[in-house]
Amino acid sequence: MKKIRILLVLIIAALATSSCDSWLNLTPTSGVARDDYWKTKEDVASFTTGLYSGLVGSDVSLKMWLWGEMRADMINTGTWNNSNLTLIKEGEITENNAYCNWASFYTIINDCNTLLKYAPGVKNNDNSFTQTALEEYEAQAVAIRSLMYFYLIRNFGDIPYTTTAYTDDTQNFDIAKSDKDSVLTKVISDMEGWVEKLPTSYSTSTAAYNKGKMTRYAGYALLADMYLWKENYQKTIDYCDKIVSSGQYALIPVAKGTEVVTDEDTQEIDTVTYATTAGAESLYTNLYVNGNSTESIFELQFASDNLNPFYDWFATSPHSYVIPNSDFINDELFPSATVGSSISQDIREKICSANNSVWKYSGLALNDKTVRTSTQMTNHLIVYRLAEIYLMRAEAENQLAASMTGDAQQAEIAEALADVDVVRSRSNAVDATDITRSSQMSVSMVEEFILEEEAREMAFEGKRWYDVLRNAKRNSYAHLHYLTDMCIYSTTSDKVYSLQAKYNNHNSHYLPIYINDMKSNSLLVQNSFYADESTTSK
């Protein structure tokens, strides 16, 4: 009896302790632990998809648009009160402003760094994972990371730069800022090292793959933009050339007609070109409603199960956060044509702003007044398209001409104007907005002309602030007046003078670092415009 009892106790003890083992070994039930991930090439593929879905997250995609427009002159606040936006528009930006929060961008950067750290190891586990395939994924991670850094540099100036993945608590998360020029140089060299590894196309049948993922041409577009910011014009031209000559992209054509009109003032008979209604409507529908058109190079893909964040911003106009600044648009950008004005107009006027709403994002058709409902916000955010490439190349060619003289200079300027004309003629731009052509064009007048054309073509696409700042800071702020002149339209009338005074300090052109980051990262130093060094209490 006793023996049996002892045996029974021992058996039970053995059983009990063995089961305790598994009780204390917990794995997460709703996710995959890293030890179990990074095993097959499908893991890498789905992680890369995760990078793209991070890009279409509501905070990142909103800021990719908002940061490029909120301090510029094309939008005004609507009647729906957004106090953070109002303060930014007035020039009263503080570190407490939620729109200065870069956290979502660094999340994506960290995800990219994570892929770059762990993906090479997958090759050891999965023999079907080729080196080319691995490099494709790595190149996409580098490209997305470079895109994120480029937005951060343009908006914050000096930023923390890291290529280390932060995967557990033992690492020190605090990084200090690095100088913006050195960060830009590093990001450009990262990108140049990997851009040729990006595939030129992901699918021969589905356009969405080639426009929603970073193809090699999207990489070229990003490089051209970065080199233009860095003021290296020959490189910008080279990369733009590669995109234009690739044969993959074309401007969406707009059918035109001609009509003979009698000029009302001078009684002269003139042949006037106008864009047909059908042509304008097809441009609007293909480029902005359907998306993934032949002109687009990289777009953020939204769909009915992942709507874009723009409903509150545009579609509820005038009770929306933002309405178009009709003073600037009607007076400066799109004055009426002089001859035949009733038929010949620049079609971009109605495309960008109609019914007191930013029409590119709120409408379903060009001439229909129906506004998108909250479930219809599936239109994509265009990050790069061919028209912008032409204008970037024109800007670079014109700046290159500044270092030339005589006939060579005029020839280079003529090339720049030819690129601008391609964009203008597609949209039936009117003579009133054209620059007077002569044999002695001046670089600075053409620079202004190209900046205006960029405003017309890329209206409300999240580019205006960057265009103005890039032109203003060129050659050590030789043309700060682009920024101070913009104040007249970009802010309320009683704040114009104080904003112009602030812009004289170049640090004010960048946003402050958000207060949460200032508090949690002890190595971060706030942008000196927003912090008084002598009385900072930290």
Place this chain on the structure above:
Amino acid sequence: MKKYNIRTKILTKIAYIGLIVLVFTSCSSYLNPGQYRDSTTQMIDEYMATKGSNLDLYLSIISKAGLQGMMHAYGTYTCFAPTDSAVNTYLKENNLSISTMTQAQAAQIVKFHTISDTIPTSSFIDGRLPYANMLNVYLTTQTQNDNSILVNRQGILGTVNRNIQCGNGYIHKIDKVLTQQDSTVYQKFTNLGNDYSVMKFLASKLDAVQMDSLIDGGGGFRTLLLQNDSAFINAGFNISDKDAFYTAFQAELKNNATTTTDPSGMLYNWFAYHILPSRSYITDMTAVTTLSTKLLNQPLTLVYRNDSLLVNEFKEGELNDQGILVNRKSTYTDYTCSNGVIQTLESNLEVKAHKPYRVYWDICAQPEIEANSSYKKEGTSINYTVSSFSNITFGGSSSNTLTYIANGTSAADYQQKWQVINGDYMSLRLSTSYIKSMAMKLPLLVAGTYKVWVCYRQSGSSTKPIYVKTTFQEDNYDDQVLPIIANFSDEPNSKYTDDQLLALGWKYYTAKNQYITMCSKLLGTITVYATGQHTLLFTATNAAATNAFLDEIQFIPVDEDQIWPRQDIRGTLVPEGTAASNIFPY
């Protein structure tokens, strides 16, 4: 029995004890300390008293002034608080000390630094603050290049240590004690530097006592509009030779003289025209369209456009007076003195006698309509609620609507029976049962006598016509009710010639050709006493059922041709005798 008594006693004792215990237990839940908490937000004086706030000396000035209670109580204050080093510098410079200061002196200091409303720095503009301090003086602020703010031209408010939020307001720490400007406007004027030599030279031509009483006389506040030497150069004067300049200046004054041609009288009037009997900072000037001056019946007109503030811009009709820019960045912009403000102009301001000129006013030229991108575009028809108009006040329900209709102004859009000016008109039901009245703010009218014509497109039927009574209203003067009741359903008889129609109080106002539906009715004659923007009131007098189609209202000086010039559909004036082939559409 005994048992019973003892039991009762014990029971009652237990009952009493039980009652007492209950009382205490139930009371204690009310006083549970976890549910009450004292606010930890500091009041302004508590913040100043904390260690390291650097405001101890200012706090002792506050208690010397007897105002610490005010800074401790609930309220809404904005305090510009000078730091300890600022107070020390001030005391040293003025040979004062806190202990020897009187209560009145201390109170004067504190009240100058305190405003009875909460103003965070995001509400600052470059100019005066929205509210005056407790001594009824406006402090001015100006953003500096490094994002710090210069307050009252004296103290700097840094980027940190501003908007310190306390329970009863904001504290902004500044690095100097702010002091009131002691000089009056006249005293400051006499102490101006060489940049203002011309204006001082002109002042020397008048008696000093006269100038003093002109500028400083009278109670209340005043604003002096200065012109520096370059302003006179801008106006075309040569100032190198003072005497030659004076002759040229007097000739100029004589040219525009209205009341007197006596040289010192004209000069006195010129100075009086530069003094406003009000305290007008830039913020105040951008908010109004006219300001009266110390020269009787001669107001200034102001236009604020695209951050340029212009005085006396006259660009109506044939006149093209550019207007004088108010300098917003000079030393003497928003310059506070003890009894007023000094501003600076960039050119020569003088009274110009304007002859009354005709005004053809398109009713649809309302800012709300012009802001619409389809303004004047063919095929436009937009409904507006009557409450959306800032320059027209409507009687009747505020949810009533009117429609703006545009036919376009191209040759193809021209229709003889609908040739409205600028191709647009306003369609609204003026009726005692709908829109009962409309009070319209008129464009600038120069003082004089005018005939008022209403131009409309005939509408409705003669059975229920649209009758409207017209009143002209000018501030400080009696209303002028015009004798003719307009009937927007009426049209002239086609057999009459222009002159016959004129005798009957009708005319055609369209230039291309004339059709009875496009007609204009004389409402009466008005006297405009002072140049400015006044009001015209239409009152419906019967229950019309259809809409009136209003195009234009014309104000034509009584001594001018009432019919010509007419207008084509683009609004261009067409003089009498123009060949038909030269009138749009050609």
